[in-house]
Amino acid sequence: MNKYKLTVSHAPFWHDGDSLFKMNLNIMIAALPAVIFGVIQFGAPAVGVLALSLSSAMVWELILNVISRNKITIGDLDSAVIGLLFGMMLPATSPWWLVITGTFVSVVIGKMIFGGIGANPFNPALIGMAFLILSWKIFFDFDAAYLNYEFGFTALAPLAALKAKGALAVAGLFPVKDLIMGRQVGAIGCTFGLGLIIGGIYLILRGYIRWEITISFILGIIITSFCFNIAKPDVYAGPMLHLFSGYTLLGAFFLATENSSSPVNTIPMFIYGFFAAAMIILMRNIGAYPDGTILAILLANLVNPLMDKIRPKAWGKGVNNA
Amino acid sequence: MIRRSFFTLTKLRLDYDLVEPDTKEPESIPIPSNLILLLNEPIDSTKIAIIKTGDTVKKGEKLRLYNESYEYTISPVSGTISEIDTYSDDFGNNSTYFIIKNDLNQAGGADTLKYDLKDGIASADEFLRTLPGAPPLKTLASDDIKIKTIVINCGDTDLLSTTSQYVTLNFLDEIKQGAKLLKKITNVPKLCITIPENLNIQGEFDSIQVFKTSMKYPSNLPAMVLKKHLNLVLPPGHTPEDLGVCFISAEAVASLAKAYKTKSPCFEKILTIIDKQGTRYRVKATIGTSLQKIFKTFSIHVNEQDRIIIGGPMKGFATYTPVHPVQPDMDTVIIQDRDVIPELSDTPCVNCGKCIRICPANIPVNVLVRYLEADQYEEAADRYDLESCIECGLCAYVCTAKIPLFQYIRLGKHELLKLKADV
Numbered sequence: 001m002n003k004y005k006l007t008v009s010h011a012p013f014w015h016d017g018d019s020l021f022k023m024n025l026n027i028m029i030a031a032l033p034a035v036i037f038g039v040i041q042f043g044a045p046a047v048g049v050l051a052l053s054l055s056s057a058m059v060w061e062l063i064l065n066v067i068s069r070n071k072i073t074i075g076d077l078d079s080a081v082i083g084l085l086f087g088m089m090l091p092a093t094s095p096w097w098l099v100i101t102g103t104f105v106s107v108v109i110g111k112m113i114f115g116g117i118g119a120n121p122f123n124p125a126l127i128g129m130a131f132l133i134l135s136w137k138i139f140f141d142f143d144a145a146y147l148n149y150e151f152g153f154t155a156l157a158p159l160a161a162l163k164a165k166g167a168l169a170v171a172g173l174f175p176v177k178d179l180i181m182g183r184q185v186g187a188i189g190c191t192f193g194l195g196l197i198i199g200g201i202y203l204i205l206r207g208y209i210r211w212e213i214t215i216s217f218i219l220g221i222i223i224t225s226f227c228f229n230i231a232k233p234d235v236y237a238g239p240m241l242h243l244f245s246g247y248t249l250l251g252a253f254f255l256a257t258e259n260s261s262s263p264v265n266t267i268p269m270f271i272y273g274f275f276a277a278a279m280i281i282l283m284r285n286i287g288a289y290p291d292g293t294i295l296a297i298l299l300a301n302l303v304n305p306l307m308d309k310i311r312p313k314a315w316g317k318g319v320n321n322a
Numbered sequence: 323m324i325r326r327s328f329f330t331l332t333k334l335r336l337d338y339d340l341v342e343p344d345t346k347e348p349e350s351i352p353i354p355s356n357l358i359l360l361l362n363e364p365i366d367s368t369k370i371a372i373i374k375t376g377d378t379v380k381k382g383e384k385l386r387l388y389n390e391s392y393e394y395t396i397s398p399v400s401g402t403i404s405e406i407d408t409y410s411d412d413f414g415n416n417s418t419y420f421i422i423k424n425d426l427n428q429a430g431g432a433d434t435l436k437y438d439l440k441d442g443i444a445s446a447d448e449f450l451r452t453l454p455g456a457p458p459l460k461t462l463a464s465d466d467i468k469i470k471t472i473v474i475n476c477g478d479t480d481l482l483s484t485t486s487q488y489v490t491l492n493f494l495d496e497i498k499q500g501a502k503l504l505k506k507i508t509n510v511p512k513l514c515i516t517i518p519e520n521l522n523i524q525g526e527f528d529s530i531q532v533f534k535t536s537m538k539y540p541s542n543l544p545a546m547v548l549k550k551h552l553n554l555v556l557p558p559g560h561t562p563e564d565l566g567v568c569f570i571s572a573e574a575v576a577s578l579a580k581a582y583k584t585k586s587p588c589f590e591k592i593l594t595i596i597d598k599q600g601t602r603y604r605v606k607a608t609i610g611t612s613l614q615k616i617f618k619t620f621s622i623h624v625n626e627q628d629r630i631i632i633g634g635p636m637k638g639f640a641t642y643t644p645v646h647p648v649q650p651d652m653d654t655v656i657i658q659d660r661d662v663i664p665e666l667s668d669t670p671c672v673n674c675g676k677c678i679r680i681c682p683a684n685i686p687v688n689v690l691v692r693y694l695e696a697d698q699y700e701e702a703a704d705r706y707d708l709e710s711c712i713e714c715g716l717c718a719y720v721c722t723a724k725i726p727l728f729q730y731i732r733l734g735k736h737e738l739l740k741l742k743a744d745v
């Protein structure tokens with residue numbers, strides 16, 4: 001009866017035009033201000049680390065795709081985002097093998113063995129970072145990493161200095177303005193606070209990250225560190241130093257908001273962000289690590305499935321009128 | 323197609339289309355030489371059919387397959403049956419189609435059968451089920467279902483569609499008469515009418531409660547009207563009829579009034595055709611006319627791999643043949659070019675949470691889809707609210723991973739019903 005074939009599929013026949021590729025591309029675009037600043041500040045080695053990190057992350061996924069004889073999935077740019085965020089968390093002087101080992105752990109162990117995109121229970125980039133920090137702690141001593149650099153500002157990693165000397169000793173060394181404008185020592189993509197904030201706000205406005213997580217995360221940092229600061233101002237630094245140093249802002253806008261390892265319901269999102277931030281300050285102030293961001297967010301990832309059980313009742317459930 | 327806006331901090335909002343202010347008279351499509359009728363009963367080869375190919379039928383004659391058949395359809399023309407065969411829908415449910423060769427020698431209209439319509443719902447159900455607008459007379463006449471409220475839906479349930487609004491504006495008197503008639507023949511105590519808030523309706527509806535519905539999709543869906551205006555929440559797995567509420571389209575009410583006035587059926591269905599450029603054509607066609615015939619009238623070309631959508635972009639269905647007939651409940655037909663058909667993917671859910679934000683029924687779609695992908699239908703219904711879905715299609719519309727969520731949910735409900743039937 002038909003001379004030609006029509007396309008038949010199920011409703012809806014419209015789509016809002018969004019895709020994983022677009023989402024991940026936007027996350028990478030949002031990371032650009034901080035990345036470009038890092039490259040200007042730390043020079044060619046930073047470019048090397050970022051390029052190697054991004055490309056090796058994609059190659060690991062490709063290799064896994066080929067080995068497991070699955071569809072090639074690097075086109076969705078998920079591994080590219082993991083690689084980029086991973087590179088942003090490294091010091092510019094990281095050796096090549098460190099980067100490749102890190103992306104291997106991130107992409108293969110953090111993501112692919114769980115089943116690829118969407119199946120990872122933890123933020124893959126953080127899995128890789130946690131692995132490196134626990135294994136080769138020495139490379140994450142930012143003071144040692146940038147020994148050969150000449151900076152026009154206090155060349156001390158703020159959080160390490162804070163840990164070693166206490167708040168009173170570092171008071172005045174790190175003005176908030178310097179921290180925001182990137183005049184601090186740190187990982188490639190984490191020093192330029194303003195850039196991260198601009199990128200993060202862009203992502204929130206575009207709807208690619210959930211603002212509830214970011215806001216509660218930042219509030220968590222401010223409130224928790226303020227409480228510590230009030231109790232012992234000599235030992236514990238105030239909220240501003242914590243907020244604009246280390247991995248905090250990257251965590252708030254890019255790491256804690258990673259889709260599949262964070263909650264989606266409103267109340268859990270607030271709890272999750274606040275919990276992760278409170279853990280960071282706890283680790284920084286009483287823990288052994290100068291910057292607890294990575295482990296704290298991983299811990300929050302761990303309890304995410306439990307938190308996400310708090311959800312509104314669906315229509316008609318729990319109503320006995322039938 | 324409505325794309326996502328650049329800034330999406332606020333929740334996405336899809337609005338119903340408002341009928342154009344200066345409504346033109348619909349284009350009448352001449353009655354074609356061959357009409358296709360669908361009958362909601364599968365062919366059973368073990369029974370002897372009471373109609374067969376070659377039988378002559380009169381305009382307005384009831385067509386039933388078997389003596390004990392409860393389902394029927396009405397022939398809109400006088401002629402001969404040239405084909406009877408099986409039609410399958412998208413869920414594999416079988417029904418029957420008839421092709422009736424229009425006997426052009428007889429002058430149409432003059433020999434239309436007159437019905438002996440009495441003031442009772444059973445009498446209406448006996449003859450008027452296939453009126454334009456498809457009045458739910460079967461439900462109203464059923465002894466098992468107690469309907470306490472009838473809601474006349476003057477708003478269109480899907481996007482782009484404006485047929486119901488057009489009918490409301492142009493046949494307001496008939497709708498009022500029909501509403502009175504409905505009340506008389508059904509004895510239903512409560513009669514309500516939903517009117518889109520932006521639709522400018524003159525005059526009053528006496529003794530009918532008027533609900534102004536918002537222009538925001540999906541506020542015209544039955545479950546939304548129940549919740550917002552009648553304060554009833556649909557329990558999972560139930561229909562509005564289970565709560566004693568029956569929804570009827572404006573066109574059905576108007577045609578009921580006409581049918582009772584003339585004591586004969588009417589077959590002219592008003593529908594909106596939307597072509598690839600988005601141009602709207604209002605059409606008056608006889609039930610059973612093939613869509614291809616209508617497309618030809620407006621020189622709309624349907625090419626290979628295009629999509630013909632019947633219903634609307636969110637809740638409709640795609641037909642596999644351009645000779646699909648005009649049906650009593652067919653309000654809108656959309657032709658979608660193959661270049662703008664959005665692709666679907668088999669990427670797993672990435673948990674972005676857009677579906678959670680947009681779902682009007684608070685369903686945890688992100689978890690639900692994982693169970694549905696694994697065929698865990700009972701678990702999905704018990705713990706993740708599969709049956710609470712009001713089938714608006716918004717989750718699949720916003721899905722970043724382009725998962726056919728709505729299809730998964732419909733399939734899940736379908737399989738669940740089968741599982742329940744087996745027990």
